[in-house]
Amino acid sequence: MSDTPQGHQSKRPRVTIVDVANGAGVHVSTASRALNPGTSHRISSKVVRKIEKVAEQLGYKRNSLASSLRTQKTGTIGLIVPNLSDPLFSPIIASVEERVAEDGYVTFVANSDYSPVKLRSIVERMSSQFVAGLVVASFELNDPSVELCLELGIPTVAVLRDPRHSRMSSVAMDDAAGVQAMVEHVLDLGHKDITYVTPPLAASTAQNRLAGFNAATRLAKAAGCRFDVIEARAYDVVEGERIMGHMLASGLTSTAVLAFNDLLAVGCLVALKSAGVACPEQISLAGVNDLPFMNLLSPPLTTLHTAGRDLGFESADLLMSLIKNHSQPVKRILLTPHLVLRGSTGPARKPGSSSDPSAIVIQSDPISV
Amino acid sequence: MSDTPQGHQSKRPRVTIVDVANGAGVHVSTASRALNPGTSHRISSKVVRKIEKVAEQLGYKRNSLASSLRTQKTGTIGLIVPNLSDPLFSPIIASVEERVAEDGYVTFVANSDYSPVKLRSIVERMSSQFVAGLVVASFELNDPSVELCLELGIPTVAVLRDPRHSRMSSVAMDDAAGVQAMVEHVLDLGHKDITYVTPPLAASTAQNRLAGFNAATRLAKAAGCRFDVIEARAYDVVEGERIMGHMLASGLTSTAVLAFNDLLAVGCLVALKSAGVACPEQISLAGVNDLPFMNLLSPPLTTLHTAGRDLGFESADLLMSLIKNHSQPVKRILLTPHLVLRGSTGPARKPGSSSDPSAIVIQSDPISV
DNA sequence: GTGAAAGCGCTAACAA
DNA sequence: TTGTTAGCGCTTTCAC
Numbered sequence: 001m002s003d004t005p006q007g008h009q010s011k012r013p014r015v016t017i018v019d020v021a022n023g024a025g026v027h028v029s030t031a032s033r034a035l036n037p038g039t040s041h042r043i044s045s046k047v048v049r050k051i052e053k054v055a056e057q058l059g060y061k062r063n064s065l066a067s068s069l070r071t072q073k074t075g076t077i078g079l080i081v082p083n084l085s086d087p088l089f090s091p092i093i094a095s096v097e098e099r100v101a102e103d104g105y106v107t108f109v110a111n112s113d114y115s116p117v118k119l120r121s122i123v124e125r126m127s128s129q130f131v132a133g134l135v136v137a138s139f140e141l142n143d144p145s146v147e148l149c150l151e152l153g154i155p156t157v158a159v160l161r162d163p164r165h166s167r168m169s170s171v172a173m174d175d176a177a178g179v180q181a182m183v184e185h186v187l188d189l190g191h192k193d194i195t196y197v198t199p200p201l202a203a204s205t206a207q208n209r210l211a212g213f214n215a216a217t218r219l220a221k222a223a224g225c226r227f228d229v230i231e232a233r234a235y236d237v238v239e240g241e242r243i244m245g246h247m248l249a250s251g252l253t254s255t256a257v258l259a260f261n262d263l264l265a266v267g268c269l270v271a272l273k274s275a276g277v278a279c280p281e282q283i284s285l286a287g288v289n290d291l292p293f294m295n296l297l298s299p300p301l302t303t304l305h306t307a308g309r310d311l312g313f314e315s316a317d318l319l320m321s322l323i324k325n326h327s328q329p330v331k332r333i334l335l336t337p338h339l340v341l342r343g344s345t346g347p348a349r350k351p352g353s354s355s356d357p358s359a360i361v362i363q364s365d366p367i368s369v
Numbered sequence: 370m371s372d373t374p375q376g377h378q379s380k381r382p383r384v385t386i387v388d389v390a391n392g393a394g395v396h397v398s399t400a401s402r403a404l405n406p407g408t409s410h411r412i413s414s415k416v417v418r419k420i421e422k423v424a425e426q427l428g429y430k431r432n433s434l435a436s437s438l439r440t441q442k443t444g445t446i447g448l449i450v451p452n453l454s455d456p457l458f459s460p461i462i463a464s465v466e467e468r469v470a471e472d473g474y475v476t477f478v479a480n481s482d483y484s485p486v487k488l489r490s491i492v493e494r495m496s497s498q499f500v501a502g503l504v505v506a507s508f509e510l511n512d513p514s515v516e517l518c519l520e521l522g523i524p525t526v527a528v529l530r531d532p533r534h535s536r537m538s539s540v541a542m543d544d545a546a547g548v549q550a551m552v553e554h555v556l557d558l559g560h561k562d563i564t565y566v567t568p569p570l571a572a573s574t575a576q577n578r579l580a581g582f583n584a585a586t587r588l589a590k591a592a593g594c595r596f597d598v599i600e601a602r603a604y605d606v607v608e609g610e611r612i613m614g615h616m617l618a619s620g621l622t623s624t625a626v627l628a629f630n631d632l633l634a635v636g637c638l639v640a641l642k643s644a645g646v647a648c649p650e651q652i653s654l655a656g657v658n659d660l661p662f663m664n665l666l667s668p669p670l671t672t673l674h675t676a677g678r679d680l681g682f683e684s685a686d687l688l689m690s691l692i693k694n695h696s697q698p699v700k701r702i703l704l705t706p707h708l709v710l711r712g713s714t715g716p717a718r719k720p721g722s723s724s725d726p727s728a729i730v731i732q733s734d735p736i737s738v
Numbered sequence: 739g740t741g742a743a744a745g746c747g748c749t750a751a752c753a754a
Numbered sequence: 755t756t757g758t759t760a761g762c763g764c765t766t767t768c769a770c
Contacts, residue, residue, distance in 0.1 A: 016763055027741050032765055039765090044739060061497040065438045066763035069746050074434070076477075084463035087456050087661060094453035097480055106494065108445075109478050111466055125475065128430040266665060291662075292456060296635060298667030385747060396757050401749055408749090413755060435747035438762050 015060045023054040031055075035062065068130060077105050077319065078126040080119065082138040084111045086235075087291050088261075088308065089137065092159065095312030096135050103320050105132065112138040119145050127152050133319045135312075139163055140202045155322040159315040162204040162332065169322065171315040171333040175205055175288075178304040178337035179212030179258070182286055185302075185339060186256040187220055190348035191284065195228040195254040197243060197264055199235050209260055209288065228254060232264060240267020248275050255283060255348045262287035262294055262303055269297065269344070280346030290340050299343030310335055384429045392423040400424075404431065437499060446474050446688065447495040449488065451507040453480045455604075456660050457630075458506065460677030461528065461684075465504055468685035474501065481507040488514050496521050502688045504681075508532055509571045524691040528684040531573040531701065538691065540684040540702040544574055544657075547673040547706035548581030548627070551655055554671075554708060555625040556589055559717040560653065564597040564623040566612060566633055568604050578629055578657065597623060601633060609636015617644050624652060624717045631656035631663055631672055638666065638713070649715030659709050668712030679704055 021031035026047060033039040034051040043051075054060075068074040077100050081089045097107045108126060112119040119138050123145050126134065133155040139146055146163045149156040158170040179196075186194055196213045199206050210229065217227040232243050240263060247257075248271065259265035265287030272279050279285050279299055287294070290305040314333055322328055390400040395416060402408040403420040412420075423429075437443040446469050450458045466476045477495060481488040488507050492514050495503065502524040508515055515532045518525040527539040548565075555563055565582045568575050579598065586596040601612050609632060616626075617640065628634035634656030641648050648654050648668055656663070659674040683702055691697055 014763095017765095018763080028763090029742080029765075030740055032763095033740085036765080042739065047739080061493070063438075063763050064498055065434055065443070066746090067765075069432075069434045069438055069748090070763080070765045072746075084466060085459050087459065090454050090456065090459055093462075093478070094480060097453060097478065101479075106477055106479065106498070108475055109462070109466065110470075110475065111463060124430070129433055129475070266662070270665070293635070293660075293662040293666070296639070296666050297662070298665075383747095386749095387747080397747090398749075398758080399756055401747095402756085405749080411755070416755085432747050435762090436749075438764090439747080439749045441762075 091308030092312035099316035175208035176212030183216035191256040240264035244268035244271035461681035464681030544577035545581035552585035560625040609633035613637035613640035671714040
């Protein structure tokens, strides 16, 4: 990092509040009061109008740096995500930006790259920029940055993460319930041997989804069903492909594979295709998030819909109210994901039919893109 | 917009440079010089070390607001895109953020929502926040904000847009060449009747791609080929679906349809599927951008790859050098898109075979997901 | 309802 | 090499 960022020099010298005051023949303090919504009522409306007119003519723009320095308040909020390129975060970024803009705030974004160390330094930097608040999608389980934010006194909302044992408000999906619903869906389809692909349990989402899977299986295990959990090393398509390849090579018996997210599921799908295993006829597959285009894959992916815009909006909304009233009770908002049933899950293959592709009866009704 | 954004109150009063100076037994100005990379060499290294130690112990963080107010320089740059939710911009956002972070800058993002009016107000707001520079993906053709940025003296780089007749630097794809290559591709496949779907010509990309199409067709028209251009009203999947539905209904004769972008192409694909028209056997289809998952559609989409990360990196890099040296010559960087051939384009159907699906010989070699 | 004056925290002349 | 002083542009007591 170089340390000497430079600014631009405006061509024309900037118009300051002093210029406005002079132009209107009043004192700066009067101009300041007139130009601030909170204090303009203390000035006669005649003078206010005059000052506003002069300000308009001169093209006066308040210097927010000076204003913030004086008031110790800024009109900026920070948004931190673990991976700016993941399509999952796009609607969250967009909706947070929209919601805070309603209250006159602008948004800083930063990428923590799934690193708690980077996250910490971003939080510190944003704190030193005096952000009014933070929306963070990057907290790991027991992430020290949670406490850091709390100690720094920065209003903070965790999104898509649930720092359960802290005093931090959060907005997340009800992961456990969602996965549970997904397990029930495949059980309904007659599957008796189900594998769940989890990523490393660093994030609360990973834990919650696994908990949902385990909860659902506890009931079904009595009925003689078989359940497996396999741990992936990452969250992406490549890893999904690797892990499904691995499973197939080592004699996968499951007829249904549920993945932590769509990216892993898509990777699994790719591996199935290249191994010549039919989905859903031989193996049913499902993901989580309902990313764009999941409805257009072949087969279209059954998944849990994550309402990104709702998450972003709710978290930004919560942050705004937190900023207005610091001593608000901690809130923990859980949105319910809904099951999106598509072509990648189907009836379990008949017991007795081998996993030899040639023995499989193709019985899917093709679901169009 | 409410007008009174609030900041957070730190629990502990902040440590200022005065505290550090007192702690080290030196004057503030000495502390300031010691703590600034640009001036620390003027202080004896012994004192520098002492001051750094005290700063460290006290947990001093420079107040960037005060610093910026004094120096008229900020460590922030602004990034403006027309649609934060479009996957096309994700890698651009990510790579811009990464590149400027290397030089110690943080990134503001904002969404112009394809509105020149909103764009203008965002530019003004960012200017009043003293951004050091701007990367803008939202400029329309002859957008007045181009001149505004230039007049305000803000170093600005247009990305994915090419404000040709202005003094603004830009980084974009060579759209004309790309589309031309795409036309040649389908001509090679034997297509003699080709339709290009363009959006409204508000953006330079739209103009350039159309120009590329026209240039390519001029040559081929002599050979008796037929070319059509149809104008869509938007850039998205829904519009693609609508327009293809419309074309089919009004007796489309083309055997190849090239769309302005992948989203429109995907929409076309959806419409083809629901109309029972085989792609590519009856109609070949291609897009532009190579969005995530385009390789996994059925059929996988032939498209032009837009290197989002490269675009973002190059534009941020250019901006950094522009900030360091304002009087740099205007640069216009063009990246060459490459053709990604997949399953959605195939040989033209035999002349004489009707457009009746039942008469079509299925001859695609299936390309796996 | 308006003016006077102080100061947010920092850096950059100018001195010494 | 270090200290002195002024001031970036704004808001906010405190007077009147």
